[in-house]
Amino acid sequence: MNFDPKEFRRALGNFATGVTVVTAQDPEGNKVGVTANSFNSVSLDPPLVLWSLVKSSSSYETFEKSAHFAVNILAADQIDLSNNFAKPSDDKFAGIEYTLGVGNSPILKDTTANFQCETHQVIDGGDHWIMIGKVLAFEHLGSNPLLYVQGSYAGAIPFTGLTATSQNTTPTDTLQRLNNNAFYLMNKVLQKIQENYLPKQASIGLNTSEARLLLVLSDTQDININTLKDLVTIPETDVESGVERLTQTGLITDALTLTAKGQDMAARLWDIANQQQDDIFGDFSEKEYDNFKQLMQSVLKQLN
Amino acid sequence: MNFDPKEFRRALGNFATGVTVVTAQDPEGNKVGVTANSFNSVSLDPPLVLWSLVKSSSSYETFEKSAHFAVNILAADQIDLSNNFAKPSDDKFAGIEYTLGVGNSPILKDTTANFQCETHQVIDGGDHWIMIGKVLAFEHLGSNPLLYVQGSYAGAIPFTGLTATSQNTTPTDTLQRLNNNAFYLMNKVLQKIQENYLPKQASIGLNTSEARLLLVLSDTQDININTLKDLVTIPETDVESGVERLTQTGLITDALTLTAKGQDMAARLWDIANQQQDDIFGDFSEKEYDNFKQLMQSVLKQLN
Numbered sequence: 001m002n003f004d005p006k007e008f009r010r011a012l013g014n015f016a017t018g019v020t021v022v023t024a025q026d027p028e029g030n031k032v033g034v035t036a037n038s039f040n041s042v043s044l045d046p047p048l049v050l051w052s053l054v055k056s057s058s059s060y061e062t063f064e065k066s067a068h069f070a071v072n073i074l075a076a077d078q079i080d081l082s083n084n085f086a087k088p089s090d091d092k093f094a095g096i097e098y099t100l101g102v103g104n105s106p107i108l109k110d111t112t113a114n115f116q117c118e119t120h121q122v123i124d125g126g127d128h129w130i131m132i133g134k135v136l137a138f139e140h141l142g143s144n145p146l147l148y149v150q151g152s153y154a155g156a157i158p159f160t161g162l163t164a165t166s167q168n169t170t171p172t173d174t175l176q177r178l179n180n181n182a183f184y185l186m187n188k189v190l191q192k193i194q195e196n197y198l199p200k201q202a203s204i205g206l207n208t209s210e211a212r213l214l215l216v217l218s219d220t221q222d223i224n225i226n227t228l229k230d231l232v233t234i235p236e237t238d239v240e241s242g243v244e245r246l247t248q249t250g251l252i253t254d255a256l257t258l259t260a261k262g263q264d265m266a267a268r269l270w271d272i273a274n275q276q277q278d279d280i281f282g283d284f285s286e287k288e289y290d291n292f293k294q295l296m297q298s299v300l301k302q303l304n
Numbered sequence: 305m306n307f308d309p310k311e312f313r314r315a316l317g318n319f320a321t322g323v324t325v326v327t328a329q330d331p332e333g334n335k336v337g338v339t340a341n342s343f344n345s346v347s348l349d350p351p352l353v354l355w356s357l358v359k360s361s362s363s364y365e366t367f368e369k370s371a372h373f374a375v376n377i378l379a380a381d382q383i384d385l386s387n388n389f390a391k392p393s394d395d396k397f398a399g400i401e402y403t404l405g406v407g408n409s410p411i412l413k414d415t416t417a418n419f420q421c422e423t424h425q426v427i428d429g430g431d432h433w434i435m436i437g438k439v440l441a442f443e444h445l446g447s448n449p450l451l452y453v454q455g456s457y458a459g460a461i462p463f464t465g466l467t468a469t470s471q472n473t474t475p476t477d478t479l480q481r482l483n484n485n486a487f488y489l490m491n492k493v494l495q496k497i498q499e500n501y502l503p504k505q506a507s508i509g510l511n512t513s514e515a516r517l518l519l520v521l522s523d524t525q526d527i528n529i530n531t532l533k534d535l536v537t538i539p540e541t542d543v544e545s546g547v548e549r550l551t552q553t554g555l556i557t558d559a560l561t562l563t564a565k566g567q568d569m570a571a572r573l574w575d576i577a578n579q580q581q582d583d584i585f586g587d588f589s590e591k592e593y594d595n596f597k598q599l600m601q602s603v604l605k606q607l608n
Contacts, residue, residue: 003442005348011444012345012353014417015322015377016451016460040342041316042356043430044309049316050354050434052346073319076499079463113318123427125436126347130354132429138307140315142506144498145453147320149460155495156320156451156458158512159383159537177523182581182593183497185600190494191459192607193487194448195380202446208462219481233463277486280603289486292599295592296489299584303496 006241010207013238016149021072021085022051022131023098023106026065031093031106034059035086035235037148038128039071047135049115052128058088060129063119068103069133073113076144076155079233081108086236102136113140151209151238157187193280200272204265205249209234211269213242214251214258218266223256310545314511317542320453325376325389326355326435327402327410330369335397335410338363339390339539341452342432343375351439353419356432362392364433367423372407373437377417380448380459383537385412390540406440417444455513455542461491497584504576508569509553513538515573517546518555518562522570527560 017037025031034057042048049071053060063069074082085092097109102116117133124130147154178184201211209232216232217223223231229239246252251262258266281289321341329335338361346352353375357364367373378386389396401413406420421437428434451458482488505515513536520536521527527535533543550556555566562570585593 008351008439008442009348011417011442014444014446014449015343016449017321017344018319038344039319040344042434043432044313046430047312048430113315126350126352128347130346135312138312138315140318142318142454142502142511144502145318145320147460149449149462150446152462154460154462155498156453157461157494157498158453158456158458179601180597181577182585182597182600185597185604186490186494189600189603189607190461190490192604194459194461196607198446198448207446273485280606281486283602283606284599288599293484293486293489295588295596296486296493297483298587299493300489300496302584302587303493303500
């Protein structure tokens, strides 16, 4: 094992996950909740799920005493909830809406699903405990889930057929209907752009959250890390590790300003973004392109 | 435990994940590879990861003998690879490009990341084995990962700031720059649409893959399940469970045709899709709307 644990963590970020808040309440009424993306299913019969909790967590005692936990799967509009349970606080539940589920575990409101478990087994997993739960009850709403991908919060767009796979042979009627659906077309365009864009970004050595941090810092002055955390839709730990990496690679200073190398890199990132726009909209006249942006802006206003 | 295991599986689908192909090769040269979304990180120090393998899997013996495995995290354009390793086959590696990594585990080409492990511990997890690996080597490219969400393949769109969270206070310069970026605007519009759309779809009791199956079946005639599998960008097991559920709820017949109830439901789904378009593009004139769709179609042509 001659590799850098931070680089290992960056690599792990390429496996996209949902975001959960795992909660419990012990017999004395102490409530805990931790943001975790290590959740996954294990078994259907018996119904088992698992997640991992860092051994140094002060919440472990309550999880142990309560012998139950609930996994709350966050919806796309619950970034605030994720941030709230990711950072230490005297009372993480202040102002949070919840009910009590099986074993008194707090069930958060308006999530996309929850799984209410009794602790089935706790396994030593290096610097974490692997917590295996037997699911006693669950609820699901099917709303759009919040994602965590390459150090950034993200949303999912379901892939629809039409040339997505080589075997795909969508009937003509369906193709016509899809090609006449603006939502479908936008979805498809964004898929293509993402596939095209990310390799270019990665080729200059930054992941999504690091690239965004650099661009935000290139646009701000006299910023401190706490303001930066509020500014970007990136989990706090990724802001910290991202800033550390940008500093170590000589792109920013300790004062969170860009070095000359950092300014070059930010310029390259904007070039990639602009080039991307040219690639996509290059065939449009200036007027068509402006119209398109105005359309998008008015759609956004209507949706907000 | 008085709940339906199929409903439990549907609920678990609300936790979005990446898609991996886990591979191994035993000393006799037998190679195995299985598509799995149960991967997750466990520990940074020592570096541990885990995934789960159904106990009935014929691949288990090879995983056991090889004492190593590699987790290949698929990129968004590798749906074919996911499908290939998800179904039984005499030689899953026929025509697949790979090299051999640590412990001779096959490393698939052009994935977004891979983790090469020695088997650290195998834990009994109900109907699955929980396979914990110690990571000896890894590689990552940072390309756009393939996702599995609510029974469907999907892609990720990273959330960018701008009113995404209540604390967000993006500087004016950045706001202006973002508002002038067509890619950013489309991304934002699609996020909003998704948040808006999925609850409506879920309110009629179908998840993403079931809704899509019903719509595809409403558009096709004399189809069998194998053709259906080729037609939709949905993992095979979800096509099977989706068809089963649509049959049980009386929406389709055993011959994969829509019942009267199914036709009503499909009409409601199209209504939701059309209503959604009206909500978004309602303020546009017919001509503006047609222009927009033409723009998207020409962009798509350019990107393909």
